[in-house]
Amino acid sequence: MIATAWWGRRLARAAEWLTTPLLPDDYLGLVNPLWSASEPCGRVESVRRETADATTLLIRPGRGWAGHHPGHHLRVGVEIQGVLHWRVYSITSAPDSPDGLVSITVKTLPGGRVSPHLGRHTAPGTVLRLGAAEGDFTLPFPVPPRLLLLTAGVGITPVMGILRALAARDTVPDTVLVHSAATPQDVVFGPELRELARRKAALTLHEHYTRMHPGGPGAGARSRRLTADRLADLVPDWRERDTWACGPVGMLEAVERHWAQAGIAEHLHVERFRFATTPAGAEANGPGRVRFTVTGREADAAPCVPLLVVGEDAGVPMPSGCRMGICHSCVARLVRGRVRDLRTGRIHGEAGDLVQTCVSAAAGPVHLEL
Amino acid sequence: MNATTTAHLDDTDVEAFGAELDRIREEIIAERGESDARYIRRVIAVQRTLEAGGRVALLVSLFPPAWAAGTAMLATAKILDNMEIGHNVLHGQWDWMRDPKIHSTTWEWDALTPAAAWKHTHNDLHHRWTNVVGRDRDVGYTILRMSQDQPWRPDHLAQPLYNAALAPLFEWGIAIFDLEFDAAVQGRKTWRTFFGELRGLASKAGRQIGKDYVLFPLLAGPSALSCLLGNLTAATTRNLWSHTIIFCGHFPDGTQTFREEEIEGETRARWYLRQLLGSANIEGGPLFHVLSGNLGHQIEHHLYPDLPSNRYAQIAPRVRELCDKYRLPYTTGPLGKQYRQAWKRVLRLALPG
Ligand code: FES
Numbered sequence: 001m002i003a004t005a006w007w008g009r010r011l012a013r014a015a016e017w018l019t020t021p022l023l024p025d026d027y028l029g030l031v032n033p034l035w036s037a038s039e040p041c042g043r044v045e046s047v048r049r050e051t052a053d054a055t056t057l058l059i060r061p062g063r064g065w066a067g068h069h070p071g072h073h074l075r076v077g078v079e080i081q082g083v084l085h086w087r088v089y090s091i092t093s094a095p096d097s098p099d100g101l102v103s104i105t106v107k108t109l110p111g112g113r114v115s116p117h118l119g120r121h122t123a124p125g126t127v128l129r130l131g132a133a134e135g136d137f138t139l140p141f142p143v144p145p146r147l148l149l150l151t152a153g154v155g156i157t158p159v160m161g162i163l164r165a166l167a168a169r170d171t172v173p174d175t176v177l178v179h180s181a182a183t184p185q186d187v188v189f190g191p192e193l194r195e196l197a198r199r200k201a202a203l204t205l206h207e208h209y210t211r212m213h214p215g216g217p218g219a220g221a222r223s224r225r226l227t228a229d230r231l232a233d234l235v236p237d238w239r240e241r242d243t244w245a246c247g248p249v250g251m252l253e254a255v256e257r258h259w260a261q262a263g264i265a266e267h268l269h270v271e272r273f274r275f276a277t278t279p280a281g282a283e284a285n286g287p288g289r290v291r292f293t294v295t296g297r298e299a300d301a302a303p304c305v306p307l308l309v310v311g312e313d314a315g316v317p318m319p320s321g322c323r324m325g326i327c328h329s330c331v332a333r334l335v336r337g338r339v340r341d342l343r344t345g346r347i348h349g350e351a352g353d354l355v356q357t358c359v360s361a362a363a364g365p366v367h368l369e370l
Numbered sequence: 371m372n373a374t375t376t377a378h379l380d381d382t383d384v385e386a387f388g389a390e391l392d393r394i395r396e397e398i399i400a401e402r403g404e405s406d407a408r409y410i411r412r413v414i415a416v417q418r419t420l421e422a423g424g425r426v427a428l429l430v431s432l433f434p435p436a437w438a439a440g441t442a443m444l445a446t447a448k449i450l451d452n453m454e455i456g457h458n459v460l461h462g463q464w465d466w467m468r469d470p471k472i473h474s475t476t477w478e479w480d481a482l483t484p485a486a487a488w489k490h491t492h493n494d495l496h497h498r499w500t501n502v503v504g505r506d507r508d509v510g511y512t513i514l515r516m517s518q519d520q521p522w523r524p525d526h527l528a529q530p531l532y533n534a535a536l537a538p539l540f541e542w543g544i545a546i547f548d549l550e551f552d553a554a555v556q557g558r559k560t561w562r563t564f565f566g567e568l569r570g571l572a573s574k575a576g577r578q579i580g581k582d583y584v585l586f587p588l589l590a591g592p593s594a595l596s597c598l599l600g601n602l603t604a605a606t607t608r609n610l611w612s613h614t615i616i617f618c619g620h621f622p623d624g625t626q627t628f629r630e631e632e633i634e635g636e637t638r639a640r641w642y643l644r645q646l647l648g649s650a651n652i653e654g655g656p657l658f659h660v661l662s663g664n665l666g667h668q669i670e671h672h673l674y675p676d677l678p679s680n681r682y683a684q685i686a687p688r689v690r691e692l693c694d695k696y697r698l699p700y701t702t703g704p705l706g707k708q709y710r711q712a713w714k715r716v717l718r719l720a721l722p723g
Contacts, residue, residue: 017585018425020577021478022418026471030418039471082407084468321494324638326675328462328474329494344396354465354475 033062033127040064044126045101054154054188055119056092056105061130068095068102068133070165071158071244071271075131076104078118084129085114086352088273090158090246091133092189094165102130105188107154137244137271139165143173144242148235150255152180152226152247156188158271159246163196163203172202176235180226180247182211206234225251228258239264246271288362292316292370293335301362306342307332308357316370318357325359332357337366371628375647375699387696388639394688395674398681399466407467409680413454413660414472421447424604429589431596444604446661449611451480453663458679460489465676482541482575487548487567497675501620501627501648508620509627511536511547515719516620517627522722529720533617533713540609545571611661614709615652619668621712622650624701645672646693651686651702658705659683669700 015024029036034043042059049055068074073090089104108119122128137158143166149159156179166172177197181187187207197205208226231238239262245255252270259268288301290310299314301307308330311318321329325343331354338349339360347363349355357368379387420443427440456479458464464472471477478485491507499505503519510516514533515526536543549567553559582601590597626647633644652658652666659666659682667682670689677685693700703711 017577017581018589020581021480021574027418027422030415079404079407079467081403082405082467083403321490322498324498324641326497327489327493328465328676329489331462331465331475343392344399353468354473 028063034060035063037062037064040130040132041127042102042130044122044124044128046124047122050105050188051186051190053108053119054105055108056103057118057122057128058093058099058101058103059128059130060100061102065102065130066132068161069138070095070162071135071138072133072161073135073137073158073271074102074104074133075129076118077129077131078114078122078126080113080117085350086129086131087114087118090161090271092157092160092164094161094168097164105154105157105160107188135271137246137269138162139244145173146237146241147173147175148238148241148243149175149177149179150231150243150245150247151177152251153186154188154273155245155247155251155271156193157246159244160189162244163193167196167200167203172200174202176204176206176241178206178208178226178231178234180208180210180251183209228254239267242267242269244269244271246273286364289365290314290362291365291367293367294370301366303340303361303363304342305361306358307339307355307360307362307366307368310362311357311368311370318370320358323358325356328356330357331355333369335367335369338363339366371626371632371647375626376643378697383696384643385637385639387692387698388637388642390692391639391642391673391689394685395677398674398677398685402466402678402681406678406680407464407469410455410459410464410467410472410678413450417447417450417455420444420450425586428586428593428597428600429591430593431590431600432593437596437600441600441603444600445607448480448604448608449661452608452612453615453665454660454679455479455663456481456485457663457665460485461493462676463678478574480578481544482571482578483545483548484567484570484574487570488544491548491550493675497672500645500672501625502630502633502644503627504630507547507550507552511543512552514716516715518719518723519627519629520719522719526720530713530717533716537610537613538606540613541605545575614705615662615665617712618652618705618708619650619665620648621715622701622703622708623711623714624699625650642673643698645669646689646698646700648672649701650708651700652708653702653704656683669702 012024019027023038025036025038029039033041040062042061042065044057045060046058047055048058068091073088075086075088077084077086089106091102092105093101093103106115106119109115139162149162151159159177163177166175177193179187179193184190184207187193193205197203210225235241243259245252245268249272252272256265256268256270259265288303289298290301290307291298292311292314295316297314297316299310301310308318308320308323319330321327334349334351334353334355336351338347339355340347340363342359342361424440424443424447427436427443431437431440456477459472459477460474460479462474465474474489496506496508501509503509503517510520514529515522549564549571550559551564554561554564582605583598586601587594587598628644628648636644646669649668649672651669652662654662654666664679664682665671667686670682670685671679673689674685690700
């Protein structure tokens, strides 16, 4: 086994001499994108509508996929009008599922660019780029004996990955899932969760609805958000449970405060969804300030001063060439924030983009990898 | 610069001309999308398929038809790699796709010179200072006299010979040129940087040569010699072709050169004007344009070096219309004519005056 791996590596190295300046992978990827390990991809096998605005994509990962742990998320790259966009999604499938598929569940955000495309306009057969699975919202080993899973909305997605992994094992630890959604129909994976709770005695499911039709079942008493008191009613021993929480920012903050007040912050694990873009308009209009993440320098940036000049004035070694936007020598990676193209006034930029610093100015706070 | 070509335009006219060119640029940027992305991916796929096919055929090139087919495929692959793909990707024409592999910062090409060295001398020096004598080293590549503004030296008498020798060895010429030995001598570049770049070139060139002239011939076994000859023929064909195309970009009749004092305080619109006056197009069909990296649209390329090359054909008639409107020259002609005129300039300027 070890010898074959060694020979395999040898052979791959030798093949690089034959394909230089490209990689053997570049040729393999040409035949089938899934064969490329240097640019991991996956092919959408099927698409499943979960609720009115949540869609699951079942993806067959290619050679570059190294597997995942329950609770992990990954970056997914999708091409829209020729441009590659990356977003982060939780993995909702269990590791090593028998069909070999990895699934993500996308909530369509109204007015979004990427989520409507993934959720509504992605057909089976589409090839998506996959980043590595990562994150620390994972179950430790051995699994703690008593768990509380606290989720709201699409916050169920990483927890679904965890639940499915637990369900695949013989013994499920004593687990309580408290999930909030607007109505029963809005519970992503609702039928599967209910079925799971019926099958596994150790799993208790509490669904909490924040918006019930007046006069409907549970109207009045159970409307509005889940409160700490209500949680204590549902799960009297919440203090003794290792807790995993995922949901909107407001909910997570409240939970963190509550657990800290109880002096058991170490029992709590939270997953925050990170959005790749700074919402346009919100921060983009604020005062320009640039943080250079490698050198650790920081400087104010006037709306019409190129980032190149801001950096040079702050003593950052800035790469540059023509200084007029034609040579691309000055490109730097945008870590966060948005920039204004000084030639056209257009505001653009997503985390990870390479921007030409000589013709871009800061639109609000900007972090540059320099 | 020939002042009479632009004498009828005042500053406001030039700025208006520049603004119209800016508008074309913005329109193309707004329009580019899926079909452009498909285009470059297709060219890359064709190039890689031709290269793989050519290499395999040359492994059995003792069989003469395999030699002919393999050499032709490999030559075409090398031409596509350097011209339509490498040159244009390295210009950042496809950076907007955000594909980490088809990106000016990561691309490497099938040429001796490392992409980084070439990007500096070409994208920055040549495109910023196009045809400015003393600034744009592409005016004669430091060895030829291509403008009357360059002082004559006796060694220029031999320049027809240099140029003839440069053509088949073009990639070597570029590699040495990109090292900027002259800049190191004049102190514009430290020797430390120079030697660092020399090491970079040695390692890149070593890999290229090892692959074409050692590894593949060895793999070909009994066909070793014919494989080596095939590789050499393909590389030389590519060199002759790229030399021809590039030679026709700035030296045919009608293209102008500039003195440094003429471009002092140059605005963006005047920079456009200089790109137009300093460049010449070559007429040809779609296949010709792909094989020449769309450098037959040299004028459009110089106006918009980082717009996707597949769009130049669409931009060209609009630029030409603008030139008519502002009564500016638009130098163009078939390949044979442009090539003859460029050679005429080499011969003429070998002599003083
Ligand atoms: S320095 Fe040339 S594009 Fe920015």
